[in-house]
Amino acid sequence: MKINVLGASGGLGDGSATTAILVGETVLLDAGTGLTHLSVDDAAAIQHVFLSHAHLDHVVGLPLLVDTLFERLSDTRRSLTVHALPAVIDILKKHLFNQHLWPDFSTLPTRNRAVMRLSPLTPGHTIVCQDRQPMNVTPFLVTHRVPACGFHVESPDTRFVFSGDTTLDASMLSRLNALGQIDILMLECAFPNHHHRLAESSGHMTPALVAELLRRLNQAPAQIWISHLKPEYRQQVIAELEAALYGQRWLCL
Numbered sequence: 001m002k003i004n005v006l007g008a009s010g011g012l013g014d015g016s017a018t019t020a021i022l023v024g025e026t027v028l029l030d031a032g033t034g035l036t037h038l039s040v041d042d043a044a045a046i047q048h049v050f051l052s053h054a055h056l057d058h059v060v061g062l063p064l065l066v067d068t069l070f071e072r073l074s075d076t077r078r079s080l081t082v083h084a085l086p087a088v089i090d091i092l093k094k095h096l097f098n099q100h101l102w103p104d105f106s107t108l109p110t111r112n113r114a115v116m117r118l119s120p121l122t123p124g125h126t127i128v129c130q131d132r133q134p135m136n137v138t139p140f141l142v143t144h145r146v147p148a149c150g151f152h153v154e155s156p157d158t159r160f161v162f163s164g165d166t167t168l169d170a171s172m173l174s175r176l177n178a179l180g181q182i183d184i185l186m187l188e189c190a191f192p193n194h195h196h197r198l199a200e201s202s203g204h205m206t207p208a209l210v211a212e213l214l215r216r217l218n219q220a221p222a223q224i225w226i227s228h229l230k231p232e233y234r235q236q237v238i239a240e241l242e243a244a245l246y247g248q249r250w251l252c253l
């Protein structure tokens with residue numbers, strides 16, 4: 001499985017970009033500012049966009065992406081399928097593609113031939129995508145400030161789990177444990193430990209919570225990728241992870 005992390009930061013600054021992960025050539029997980037790193041031709045290959053939630057840092061690139069691809073999509077009568085929880089689709093329709101902040105591309109150029117299709121996700125139900133190899137994407141609910149999910153992406157050679165934005169919760173833990181061996185676990189860690197109250201109220205992880213989650217997994221993932229660090233706290237979070245995950249192998253995106 002080819003995983004191209006275009007952005008994985010919890011904010012802006014020092015060249016960082018927010019969450020956008022290209023899996024294979026046709027599947028995009030979240031549409032943050034990382035999308036700016038793609039060429040237009042590479043962007044045009046995307047067929048499926050999976051959104052973990054509606055927060056701006058994860059969706060801001062989507063309206064620009066659809067606009068950029070409008071002519072290519074409409075000329076070839078294709079559409080970009082945006083998969084999201086029903087509550088997230090409601091937010092996108094009401095607050096983003098509402099004809100005020102941005103055109104409603106789910107009705108353009110016409111409702112029948114729209115270049116963007118909003119497709120509701122059901123937790124636990126798999127969407128089968130055809131890339132160079134089959135890619136099965138399954139959402140699972142997580143606990144964030146707004147309705148949110150993570151994704152389990154499986155190809156014949158790799159099992160990749162993307163937590164999205166979440167704090168530690170029992171249902172995510174049992175979902176991860178039910179998967180068995182995970183090849184790559186991409187886990188968020190937005191705040192340092194002294195901000196544990198803010199992490200809890202805003203639905204994020206700290207190094208202490210990451211360490212607890214990993215302790216409670218039945219099987220250690222082959223690779224652990226830590227993401228979504230808030231730039232202001234990056235060095236502190238890395239130092240705390242080094243202490244909390246001493247002896248484990250992980251990398252910070």
Ligand SMILES: Nc1ncnc2c1ncn2[C@@H]1O[C@@H]2COP(=O)(O)O[C@H]2[C@H]1O
Nearest residue numbers: 010055057145165190198201202204230
């Ligand atoms: N109570 C709060 N006080 C300060 N910042 C907050 C609060 N709640 C949310 N945020 C910030 O708002 C951001 C929205 O996106 P994130 O969830 O990535 O991260 C969140 C925090 O950085």
